[in-house]
Amino acid sequence: MRGFVGFRYDAFTSFFHDAKVRDNPVASQEERELIPGPATNPFTYQRHVYDARPEDCAAFATNLRKMAGSDAFLLAEVNEGPRSVEVLRDFASEGRFDAGYSVDLPERGPRQDVISDILDRLDDGGGFAWWLSCHDQERHVSSHGDGSARHAKLFAALLCALPGPLLLFQGEELGQPQAKLTREDLHDPFDKMYWPDPMGRDGSRAPMAWDSTLPHAGFSTVKPWLPMAHPEDGGAQQQAGSPDSVLSFYQQALALRRKLGVADGKITLSTSPDDTILARIELEIGRMSAAINMGSDEWQHDMGGAKLLLSSAALPSNDHLPPWSAAWFMEPPGDPSD
Numbered sequence: 001m002r003g004f005v006g007f008r009y010d011a012f013t014s015f016f017h018d019a020k021v022r023d024n025p026v027a028s029q030e031e032r033e034l035i036p037g038p039a040t041n042p043f044t045y046q047r048h049v050y051d052a053r054p055e056d057c058a059a060f061a062t063n064l065r066k067m068a069g070s071d072a073f074l075l076a077e078v079n080e081g082p083r084s085v086e087v088l089r090d091f092a093s094e095g096r097f098d099a100g101y102s103v104d105l106p107e108r109g110p111r112q113d114v115i116s117d118i119l120d121r122l123d124d125g126g127g128f129a130w131w132l133s134c135h136d137q138e139r140h141v142s143s144h145g146d147g148s149a150r151h152a153k154l155f156a157a158l159l160c161a162l163p164g165p166l167l168l169f170q171g172e173e174l175g176q177p178q179a180k181l182t183r184e185d186l187h188d189p190f191d192k193m194y195w196p197d198p199m200g201r202d203g204s205r206a207p208m209a210w211d212s213t214l215p216h217a218g219f220s221t222v223k224p225w226l227p228m229a230h231p232e233d234g235g236a237q238q239q240a241g242s243p244d245s246v247l248s249f250y251q252q253a254l255a256l257r258r259k260l261g262v263a264d265g266k267i268t269l270s271t272s273p274d275d276t277i278l279a280r281i282e283l284e285i286g287r288m289s290a291a292i293n294m295g296s297d298e299w300q301h302d303m304g305g306a307k308l309l310l311s312s313a314a315l316p317s318n319d320h321l322p323p324w325s326a327a328w329f330m331e332p333p334g335d336p337s338d
Contacts, residue, residue: 006073006098009064013080013087015057018050025049027081035081036103038198047081054080054087061096075129075165076100085121085128092127099165101129106137110144110158110294112277116269131167132159139169139178139204147177149232150324152246153312154292157326160253161279161290163265168250171208171231174239175246179206179229187225202226209235249312256310256328260288273299276321280331289329293321306331 009015024046027035037044061076068074074097080087084102091100108114110132122128132140132155145151152175159166181203183195191200206226211218212235217228231239231246239245257263265281265288272278275295281288289306293299299321306329308318313325321327 006075007068008075008077009097010077011079012061012076012091012100013052013054013057013078015060016053018053020050022050024051031082034084034104034108036079036107038194040194040197048079052080054078054083054090058087058090058096061091065096073098078102085118088128089122089125092125097127099127099129101131101167103137105130106132106134106140106143110140110155110277112269112272115162115277115279119267119269126164129165129167130159130162131169133169133172133204134167135169135205136201137204138199139172139176141172141175142178145324147175147232149175149246150313151175152231153249154294154324154326156246156250156253157290157310157312157328158277158292160250160257161262161281161288161328163263163267163281165263169204173247173250174209174231174236175233176206176209176231177229179203179227181206181227185227203229211235211237213237253310260285260309262288272301286333287331289331290326291321291329292326293323296323298322303329304332 027045027047031047032044035044065074076091076097078084078088078091078100084104088100088102091097104118105114118128140155141147141152145155183192186192186195186200186202188200188202191202206228207219207224209217209228209230212230216224217230217235218237219228233239233242233245236247239247242248261283262281265283267279267281270278270280276299277292279290281290288309289303291301300319301321303318306318309328309330311325311327313322315321315327318329
């Protein structure tokens, strides 16, 4: 038994509701763009001021911390739309939870302007857990990429460069894409209700591919409850033996992240072209740069003699980032660049 180190609280902002059970007001167009859920769902058309009471929930987090003790890691899901980050700051504070997570990054997209907005709203507050895929969201390698191993490695480099806690979803480390399901394949009542807009959540819940040489990819000896989606590099068994696989890249990125202390770093974003991200992370041992190119053209950027630490694809040089590739660099001591 490996035991456990903490608890995740699902939809924690909805633990309390209005005592009078009043109806929510209608959300503005601007607010609807930040409220999680499909356009066909009535949930996205409401300002959730009565069916969710985040202030009461944040106060209740103090009681949960006392019950769990100081050593347990407590994580909360924050469903608060336009105020997600601000509410999260109240949860992830002294004597309450260690961290919280919202849907901002996976729903709005892993872009520089989105990350910048989150950081600005955090206002140097900690406890924001970064993630891109989960059981409620389409797998990011398919929703924000083309489902390929190349795109999976890029997103791994981006995610692992962000200071703070990380959340990884099963199969993400294999580059497992979203399963393409018909309505007859679905089990989730939510999916059936809103099919085909959106295509639903069951596609991200398909079983993991353990061994691509076995029937049903080694997940079971009988047909599983959902059709499977096979990663480009094969199942876990195939990827474990390949140094160029998505799994191996995740292992490299996570090991380097821990070695450098990236989780405890301080991040700033620099101006960069569209479809790119240039992040600089202040570490105890120096300053690391993470350059992410999600565009269709090569990105030429002067790295000023920085040392290459990690790259998701082969680079012509440190100053040339091919399309859909990412790299980490350690900047020379005393580098004055912004």
